[in-house]
Amino acid sequence: MSAVLAERIVAPSRIASCHAVVLLGTGVVGGAFLKLLDTPAAASLRLVGAANSRRQQVNPAHLADRGLRERLKSEGDVRDDARLLAALETCGTTSRVIIDATASVGLATRHPEWLARGCHVVTASKALAGGDLADWRALQGALARGGRYGDSATVGAGLPVLATLRRLRACGDRLLALEGVFSGSLSWLFNRYDGTRPFSALLREARACGYTEPDPRADLSGEDVARKLLILARNAGFALDRDAVEVTSLVPEALRALDAGAFLDRLEILDAPLAARHAEAAARGHVLRHLARLDRHGRARVGLVEVPAGHPAARLRGTDNLFALTTTRYRAQPLVIQGPGAGPEVTAQALLGDVLALG
Ligand SMILES: NC(=O)c1ccc[n+]([C@@H]2O[C@H](COP(=O)([O-])OP(=O)(O)OC[C@H]3O[C@@H](n4cnc5c(N)ncnc54)[C@H](OP(=O)(O)O)[C@@H]3O)[C@@H](O)[C@H]2O)c1
Structure with missing residues (x-):
């Protein structure tokens, strides 16, 4: 002892x-x-x-x-x-x-x-x-x-996001917009995905490294990110119910009802649609990132979007999370909190x- x-x-x-x-x-x-x-x-x-x-x-x-x-x-x-x-x-x-x-x-x-x-x-x-x-x-x-x-x-995973949000609110500041990458696994996947390797291969690698849940649909569905967005929104004063968050899942309908083993056997189904989206984004000089967003009216969205190369989310590395808070007092430039957002x-x-x- x-x-x-x-x-x-x-x-x-x-x-x-x-x-x-x-x-x-x-x-x-x-x-x-x-x-x-x-x-x-x-x-x-x-x-x-x-x-x-x-x-x-x-x-x-x-x-x-x-x-x-x-x-x-x-x-x-x-x-x-x-x-x-x-x-x-x-x-x-x-x-x-x-x-x-x-x-x-x-x-x-x-x-x-x-x-x-x-x-x-x-x-x-x-x-x-x-x-x-x-x-x-x-x-x-x-x-x-x-x-x-x-x-x-x-x-x-302990980045000082909630504490900062509550502190700003206690000082009379008000959240006007929130945007970021709230999932370590989805951050890793899309920071890496450049079209040279199939998405399914990257997903298998992420799972082997322990970055995803054992059933990666828990990450790809966006539900975990939606829960984090709800927690942040509620702490910012928006009494949102889950139905108020628009979540666009990355799991195609055909793969949703399968057991975990069968899903893992069919990951290649994810490849062609994501390759097409990547190519379209790249043609415009953009990249794909999995973003959570909340606006001043309480509109909350979670899903994969194109962002320009200069966007803060485009510059993330590894499993980093990003939280950009625009408030009445951080209006010209958002207050940005970034760092590893997962890990025991x-x-x-x-x-x-x-x-x-x-x-
Ligand atoms: N992993 C991360 O990086 C991370 C980061 C931030 C937040 N979290 C959150 O932290 C929590 C734990 O994550 P994890 O990765 O440690 O999961 P995990 O490895 O699956 O561990 C979950 C633990 O909970 C136990 N458990 C389940 N139901 C229980 C009950 N009724 N009473 C007592 N114990 C019970 C399980 O018991 P058995 O061993 O018997 O199954 C297991 O020991 C989750 O809510 C997750 O979202 C995780």
Whole structure:
């Protein structure tokens, strides 16, 4: 057991200043967060529970085990949210935090309830704030009664986009337009796609590198980007429902109902239409980029568009995200936030940052 971890468990004098943490999800992001817990930056955090979809652990000795993530795959108690909450509520700290590092809609809809019980919620999941408008409103209602909601990891994997947007709004600034590339995988794909290799080959490479979801339709559909756009729009004061976002999917109708294996076998169907769009764009000196856009009237659109070579999105590299905010005070030139918008380490760091920001 590391010194940091041992101290976190056995030093009762420090308990009152600790953040007691339950971690839901020990996948890519949750696993990176567990690694961060073992660093000095996380010394004020005390893990009192951890769970994947099937098992959980509340025993301090097992929680301190560096092999916790692996062990949870085959060992531990059966999943029981009530037991995790009890572990949090009886641990003696004033700051109790539930970290949602899953994509579970069922868990996300419980965020308002956890806030009402006096816990803070820190989340990488977009399922609540980027889901139904009614759920967003339930969240705002719960937050008005207390608790804090750490959502930095939901957009841009921790790039300071939401914090900046809220800060501008608190100062009386108003969002007039938002435009950007909100998906690391789609950024990578279209930064690379120059017509020399079939799009399907690039997609297979992106999947092999872990840039896309195991079923790349989750990225190509634009739904994940739409959720991020909804989160940003709602934080900017636009009470948009999902139906208000026009999403143009890159997945042809014929490939939508297939199982994941059959879809991956037929990726070449994507090639000809995208090659034609690329050639048309190139003839005008333009490139293709997957953009999310919101205007001052709340019109929200997500999809593949042509942009001129001088457009900021045309100059992106790798899996970079881009967020260009035009506001009443950033009117002549937008405020631009750019950087890696995906990845376990930066996302886990965003979760830790949100916990530490609780004070
Ligand atoms: N990966 C990124 O770069 C990134 C960046 C920003 C945000 N995010 C968001 O972060 C979240 C997690 O992403 P990920 O890449 O870590 O996904 P992942 O690797 O698929 O991990 C998801 C984890 O959630 C667990 N889980 C599912 N339902 C659960 C439940 N009811 N209770 C407890 N645990 C449950 C899964 O358990 P099993 O292991 O048993 O399946 C798994 O451990 C998602 O919402 C994603 O959109 C990811």
